Amino acid sequence: MTTPSSSPDPMRMTREQALSLTAEDRLIYFRDVRLKHPQISNVLEKLDLMTAPDTGTSIALLVGPTGVGKSTIVRNFEQQILRNHMKQMQADAGLIPVISVEAPATGERAFSWRTFYHRLGEALQEPMMTRKQETVYRDGRASIRPVMTGSTVAALQLAVESTLIHRQTKVIIVDEAVHLLRNLHGNTLENHLDALKYLSNKSGAKLVLVGSYDLHGLLDVSAQITRRCSIIHFQRYLPDKEADVLAFQKVLRKFAAHFPIEGAEDLPSVAQAKALQEACIGCVGILKETLVRALAIAMREGNRWRNGFLEPALLTPAQVRAIHREALEGEAKVDGTICGTGSFLAASRQVKENQIRAKGAA
């Protein structure tokens, strides 16, 4: 029995043990259950490949529909890197192989690099972020730019670069990276990407930008950026693919095995699974949120599961319509740009198309 304040650990607890917890703890228990389902393994492998040193990719874009589990995969990927570097970290107490930050949305008109660098500094455990001073080299003379209040953005940038180098950081994960694309004027996007590319080049760390399909817009900036970027698609489970339907059923069965309420053994019926896949647009994250809501309802209504609890927990038709439309549009947008979909035939076709277009223009 754990106290309500401490989070129950699903790794060390069976469903039967979880049944003896308080209602609040059972919700916490189920919320912390995370499945390494096939799509996650697939994306993790791609991420691992794209962030390996000397692959030529400096920025990896992880895109997917909302609720597919992008934030979960960020945590998984972070843990995977930490596990791979555990021995080195024990030998070198200064090493931080991976950091994960959320791109800030400060409500200002433009993207706040100051807040972003502050967050990177926090993730790197960098002290004295308000006392950073920029070194200026002018006419062969080095001097520092004295500041009275806070650090300038240039000083923060230098500090983050220096810390990334000294902490030997290999991967920087930026969640909600679409905030970079907000309120763009003129060539701001190009400047943003240049700054990110510079940070990656200077420190040798690979950047993983995580966000919705809007991130795909970064590829349209310039050929140079496109060459250095790779798109990794975190796809939902499609209802018209047999393998996806089966995988989604397995996911549901696995969740049911950890569903901490009596009578939940009936949960994964095939018919329900199919309907639930459509209602959740094939996204595991949405499925889990739905199940958490249903669990909360069930516990309030008598602590015993009935299939009727599932329906009030589902997304509304308007929500499903909006998410589904966005997912379809996004999937169409990234089609042909995802890493691993290249072929000689496709390349040759593209070259010919470009030649024809160039002749037509001439």
Next chain:
Amino acid sequence: MNTSFDLVDQEVIAEDPQQRMPPRSALVALKPLGIGTPCRESLTSYFQRLADAHCVIPKVLAREFVIPQLGFNNRISETQADRFWRSSFFNGMGQVAQDWARVLGDLTSIKGLASLTLVPLRGSVGAQGTASPKRRWCPLCLEEGVRAGTPYGQLLWEIGCVTACPKHCVKLVDACGCPSGEKLNYRKAKFLPHICESCGESLVGRVDPELEAPSQDEVGLAHLVGNLLASPVFAGSLLEPKVNALAEFLNEAVRDIGEGNAECIAKILNVSKGGLSDWRHGRHLPSLPQAIHITRTFGATLAGVLEGTKYEGVQRVSPKSIHFRPRRAYYRRANAEGLDCRLEAILRANPPISVAETARRLGTSTKELYRLYKELAYAIAARAKVWKCEESINRRNARLQIVREIAEEMTAAGIIPTQKRLEDRICEIPKTFLFQERKACQQIYESVWGSVMGRPLH
């Protein structure tokens, strides 16, 4: 890449404490340079590089991070914090060096930072005169460091008796040669081993080291000290050497060479019998140059003696072969040759230099100069004093002119010039000057305001 989802085993994954980030060092784990070589890095250089790695100035790092760990009850200012790491005893063998090395080691998780100071020699040699009072460097070593991308300051340069670089056989340099007009405001000074903190220019290639070649003795001494720094005495495992190693060595020398006669050994070493007795019985410790001289005289090395190598009756040394300290009269005559001409040249030098600087350049003391060349020394001193006064007046006038210009600008913009506003706008003038000259500044504000606005300031 997995294409069939059935192949993937679905498992529950959760936050595993074993996979979380273990506690990291508070400061970056910067590796000290030149470890195990005669070119071992000094703690001052390490501290400067550490501050640079965090993009802060050393005094901020000292005040915010190190000094609180040293157990100071009262919060001290940044200027006071500066006094620690810029002092000559920072790389010495005292408590300050030991404490700072320990705290920096804890903060960076780098072990054995005490070996970047002379702490390993503590208890073996005396501390007096060990540390160099001035910052010195070898331009060629720094040049090599810049080329390799890691310029750093060596512990060897911080030892007072070392005057030459054993690697390049050039004299160590202690002045960048930057004219006073090019000096940076202290607030803008950049502290790095290869940068002049006065003018901000690189110390590489500023002074031609071939102008002054060191003597064989200087190079030999530098080699011996360098070998000592590269020895296991300075390795992490042997940071506490044998305390009475030198006393034991002297006792063995008295027994084996002097056949029990300490006076003979005292004569060989050119010291008094009482002094030798103090060393032998641990009442006083010989200084580092003296310790090196003792061991060199008897064909051993200081590193070997401190490591505990037994004296094995090396070749008997004849007292005649020992280089005795020259007598004072001889010293005076030897140095007198050509000094007149050099002093006269210095008297005509522009800009004039002080008697202390003259003595330093001629390798003698000011007392000696005043005693031997009274008239010339007084003339040099008077000329330097007049020049210094003129410089001071010129500097004051120039600064007041800047104050006037800024006050005129502010008045033209309709802003009342005040001391506080001036302080915020002027970077190139120290605040202390504005404070000391506040009356003159106030007069300037009033005159400028009156002339432009046609009415008094208040």
